[in-house]
Amino acid sequence: MVTRLVLLVLEVVFVLALLLGVGLWSVPAALVLAGVLGVVAVERTLAGLPGKGPGREPVRAVRAAGVPGESGRSPD
Structure with missing residues (x-):
């Protein structure tokens, strides 16, 4: 069987x-x-x-954290 290391x-x-x-x-x-x-290998x-990496956290978690400007309303 070929292992990942060999590949x-x-x-x-x-x-x-x-x-x-x-x-x-x-x-x-x-x-x-x-x-x-090199960039492709790192990615x-x-x-x-x-x-790890960008885009791995669900949007709901960001909105639940109360990040300003993420509610969809304009600031007053």
């Missing part, structure tokens, strides 16, 4: 091979691609964490 290692190897190939063609393009892939990791 992660394979993914990293393929991404590094892609970056090396692009780097042989154009170093600036490889740096930009590495930056974009994927944060999406897998329970209860």
